[in-house]
Amino acid sequence: MAAGVGVLLFAIPVIALLADAPWSTLFTQFTAPETLTAGRVSVIVSLAATALAVLLGVPMAFALANMDFWGKPIVRTIITVPLVLPPVVTGVALTSAFGRRTLFGELTGIGLTSTMAGAVLAAAVVATPFLVLTVEGTLRSTDPGYEQLAATLGAGPLARWWRISLPLARPGVLAGAILAWARALGEFGATITFAGNTEGSTQTLPLEIALALENPDTQDRAVAVSILMLIVSLTVLITLRDRWIPRR
Amino acid sequence: MELVEEGYERDNPEVDLRMNLAGTNALVRQVNSGADAAILVAADASFLDDLLDPPAAPPVPLATNELTLAVPVDNPAGIDGPEDLSTEGVLTARCATGVPCGDATDAYLATNGFAISRFTEEANVRSVLAKVSTGEVDAGFVYRTDTEATDAVVEIPLSDAPRVTVTMARLDDGESTTDLARYLRSDEVADLFARLGFGPVDGLAAGGGG
Numbered sequence: 001m002a003a004g005v006g007v008l009l010f011a012i013p014v015i016a017l018l019a020d021a022p023w024s025t026l027f028t029q030f031t032a033p034e035t036l037t038a039g040r041v042s043v044i045v046s047l048a049a050t051a052l053a054v055l056l057g058v059p060m061a062f063a064l065a066n067m068d069f070w071g072k073p074i075v076r077t078i079i080t081v082p083l084v085l086p087p088v089v090t091g092v093a094l095t096s097a098f099g100r101r102t103l104f105g106e107l108t109g110i111g112l113t114s115t116m117a118g119a120v121l122a123a124a125v126v127a128t129p130f131l132v133l134t135v136e137g138t139l140r141s142t143d144p145g146y147e148q149l150a151a152t153l154g155a156g157p158l159a160r161w162w163r164i165s166l167p168l169a170r171p172g173v174l175a176g177a178i179l180a181w182a183r184a185l186g187e188f189g190a191t192i193t194f195a196g197n198t199e200g201s202t203q204t205l206p207l208e209i210a211l212a213l214e215n216p217d218t219q220d221r222a223v224a225v226s227i228l229m230l231i232v233s234l235t236v237l238i239t240l241r242d243r244w245i246p247r248r
Numbered sequence: 249m250e251l252v253e254e255g256y257e258r259d260n261p262e263v264d265l266r267m268n269l270a271g272t273n274a275l276v277r278q279v280n281s282g283a284d285a286a287i288l289v290a291a292d293a294s295f296l297d298d299l300l301d302p303p304a305a306p307p308v309p310l311a312t313n314e315l316t317l318a319v320p321v322d323n324p325a326g327i328d329g330p331e332d333l334s335t336e337g338v339l340t341a342r343c344a345t346g347v348p349c350g351d352a353t354d355a356y357l358a359t360n361g362f363a364i365s366r367f368t369e370e371a372n373v374r375s376v377l378a379k380v381s382t383g384e385v386d387a388g389f390v391y392r393t394d395t396e397a398t399d400a401v402v403e404i405p406l407s408d409a410p411r412v413t414v415t416m417a418r419l420d421d422g423e424s425t426t427d428l429a430r431y432l433r434s435d436e437v438a439d440l441f442a443r444l445g446f447g448p449v450d451g452l453a454a455g456g457g458g
Binding site for chain 1 (some may be wrong): 271273274277298339341344345346347366367368369370371375379382383384385
């Protein structure tokens with residue numbers, strides 16, 4: 001019963017969105033120059049953010065799962081913070097940390113506002129916790145016996161990590177990467193607050209939707225692009241899930 | 249608007265005025281999707297045309313405002329006027345086309361033939377102001393009143409700046425709404441608007457009284 005209500009809660013908005021769709025002009029809206037540009041930015045930014053999330057998140061997950069160090073609960077909490085904070089606040093925090101007027105900005109001379117690097121950073125910060133938590137969960141449920149066995153056979157720490165632990169964690173890393181990508185693709189608040197909304201560099205599809213929604217003349221495009229995002233993310237999620245994550 | 253709320257609640261302690269503060273477009277969208285609001289105050293009169301149901305009474309202009317250019321206090325890019333915004337590397341924040349400050353910006357740029365080299369488009373004027381005051385952009389198009397409200401930005405006045413008319417629309421004709429509408433047109437609120445840097449409405453005293 002509750003499960004059925006749950007499914008409805010998720011299904012009804014999707015159906016309502018489809019019902020609102022400007023079907024006759026849908027394809028024209030998909031291929032509008034603004035949509036194509038924002039789509040390209042979205043693809044690049046979400047993939048780069050996922051790569052960053054994997055590079056930074058996998059080592060963090062291993063440290064959290066396998067190592068004992070002082071302050072571990074605090075570290076885990078800090079990594080989890082972007083899950084709880086409104087993304088806008090994450091954006092404000094990023095501006096305070098890496099904005100033009102900060103020590104970072106003064107030293108490097110880099111203004112990340114309106115640059116794609118800024119959009120990638122914003123999306124990565126918001127997306128990485130999903131990967132870390134997923135990978136850590138997988139690691140905790142793997143049998144430490146394999147690694148111990150490898151150690152008794154003379155494998156060094158690095159070889160054990162590369163040959164045993166990492167392959168065992170693979171499903172977790174892939175599932176975490178998919179989650180992180182999905183979150184990065186939908187990122188809005190941190191991006192617009194920290195990186196701004198510049199066509200061709202930081203204006204991703206969600207930002208285009210929000211902007212199109214502001215203007216009564218372009219509200220049809222907002223719905224059309226929402227449907228495009230829905231199609232893309234569903235396709236990717238369904239295909240990758242079946243391919244990468246073994247069914248039980 | 250917070251000051252309006254304070255003033256009204258001071259005079260009417262039995263009323264808890266609930267304010268929903270957002271960009272004009274967001275407010276119009278909320279009202280159109282059925283938000284239960286008594287009065288809508290829009291940054292410019294033209295945006296009331298987007299209301300699906302006509303207001304309960306003809307809209308009343310309350311004050312006027314003017315587009316202007318704001319730069320961070322230390323003006324890092326050395327902006328002297330709108331002609332500097334086309335310089336390579338200068339980053340400008342502006343409202344998106346379709347929101348009141350964005351349409352005013354479009355009109356201003358088109359009329360005067362100015363171009364801006366690189367810009368970030370924001371959904372409302374407050375985000376533009378925030379980007380300027382934090383120094384994340386070199387300049388931004390905001391309203392006069394925005395620059396007066398903060399010490400974090402410096403105003404560069406524009407000649408022939410487009411004006412917008414802050415306009416109130418009554419969405420229901422209940423008694424409490426009438427009372428609030430009267431308050432919004434009172435001298436007290438007119439003074440408040442004037443103190444914040446709003447201009448008077450042409451042709452009629454801004455505080456016509458209810």
